[in-house]
Amino acid sequence: MYWATGTTLLGNALLMALWLSLPLLAGISLAGLLGGYLQGLFGLSDPGSLLAPKLVAAGIVLALFSTWMLSLTCGYWGSLWVAAGAWVHAR
Numbered sequence: 001m002y003w004a005t006g007t008t009l010l011g012n013a014l015l016m017a018l019w020l021s022l023p024l025l026a027g028i029s030l031a032g033l034l035g036g037y038l039q040g041l042f043g044l045s046d047p048g049s050l051l052a053p054k055l056v057a058a059g060i061v062l063a064l065f066s067t068w069m070l071s072l073t074c075g076y077w078g079s080l081w082v083a084a085g086a087w088v089h090a091r
Contacts (some may be wrong), residue, residue, distance in 0.1 A: 005087065009080075016076050023065040024058060039063035 035050040 012076070016072070019072060020069050021067070023061050027057045027061035028054050 031053045032050060035053045039045070039049065
């Protein structure tokens with residue numbers, strides 16, 4: 001019983017981490033790919049020149065998706081607290 005609950009909790013937490021990190025990872029990856037393409041196109045070889053576009057992309061993604069990420073996190077924690085009460089009373 002406890003192992004099933006623990007694996008369900010762990011699986012849900014990992015899935016939540018995936019959903020929360022996906023927009024940020026996608027935005028930074030796209031900025032890196034586009035910056036790498038432009039570096040190759042213009043013949044630049046400085047890897048430090050991609051830092052600023054990646055940071056800007058991360059800021060834009062966070063500005064666009066922060067409300068969605070916050071509502072997803074609050075929903076997850078709310079369901080976790082409701083389920084925790086049921087687990088405590090089940091003992």
